Amino acid sequence: MAGPLAGIKILEVGGIGPVPFAGMLLSDLGAEVVQVVRLGTASSPGDVPGRGRLRLALDLRSPGGLAAAKELVASADILLEGFRPGVMERLGLGPEVCLALNPRLVFGRMTGWGQTGPLAQVAGHDLNYIALSGALHGIGKPDEPPTVPLNLIGDYGGGAMFLAVGVLAALHERRVSGQGQVVDAAMAEGSALLSALFYGMRAAGRWKPERGSNHLDGGAPFYNTYRCADGKYIAVGAIEARFYSRLLEICGVDDPDFDEQWDRERWPLQKRKLAAHFALRTQREWCDLAGDQDICLTPVLDWSEAPLHVQHQARGAFVEIEGVTQPAPAPRFSRSETAAPRPALDAPDEVLSRWGVSAGTLAAVRARG
Helix, strand or coil, rough: CCCCCCCEEEECCCCCCHHHHHHHHHHHCCCCCEECCCCCCCCCCCCCCCCCCCEEEEECCEEEEEEEHHHHHCCCCCCEEECCCCCHHHHCCCCHHHHHCCCEEEEEEEEEECCCCCCCCCCCCCCCCCCCCCCHHHHHCCCCCCCCCCCCCHHHHHHHHHHHHHHHHHHHHHHHHCCCCEEEEHHHHHHHHCCCCHHHHHHHCCCCCCCCCCCCCCCCCCCCEECCCCCEEEEEECHHHHHHHHHHHHHHCCCCCCCCCCCHHHHHHHHHHHHHHHCCCCCCCEEHHCCCCCCEEEECCCCCHHHCHHHHHHCCCCEEEEEEEEEECCCCCCCCCCCCCCEEEEEEEHHHHHCCCHHHHHHHHHCCC
């Protein structure tokens, strides 16, 4: 294995959304991740977050499956799980059991609400978690319901990323203490923390509670998206004054209504006028006109177009695995270069043996399919 996490063993148990994504991140960075899946679970090339794993189908409710899992726990550096609170305990793989087997284990737990609190056992999904965190309220247009975003904020930003940071921080601390610990990651809390900037601006009186009335939520004409003549869109992020003035120049705008960039009362009118300008040219024409000037103007690309952009092509930002184009591992490292990701594979016997799974347990598990 290559990458900065080479030599780290991670056991991934259960979960959808954030846990597999966190497992993918850590695998991309070089960790050896054994993913325990249900019997009969099949992988597919389209399972991009499942890439890089060594998969092991176990029935954790059977004595043999539980015994195999415990032997894996004994050799793991990190365990990731995404069940509701109490499920791992009922399976016989709770933190007390696992840390008794392996006192150096970092036990990463991923839930929506956290391991405690009145909602700990209540079902939810990304949208529910970001609704309670305050993040969802700020997304959308004025006088309309909040926009349902992709599950990037709760599942991945507020969930997987914080789970990965948490277990890596605990792994670092283990170097000093020699002891493992439990990491309790909650999507509601992670997405709230992602909103730290906006809580701060609100406290300072620089953020209005109405959606679509602020400079980062679509309220400002200079930080927005516009439809072009060909029906495609461009994104404008000309916040700084010098970028704003250049934006007006390439748009051919010489209008006193644009003299005061931060006059919120003029923003609706400015947006309407800019929209009329951008509708006169195609997306490609606007990009050619902007060139490489510092205007903060880019095309809005779809998932088929993004991998073909010259910037991504130059850096190899996308790779193809079994015919599926997908993002390459990130970030980049100057010395600990990561390897090209591979599809999920069934865990071979030699890997399980290296993880400490005994021949007897392995034979019993294989005998049960």
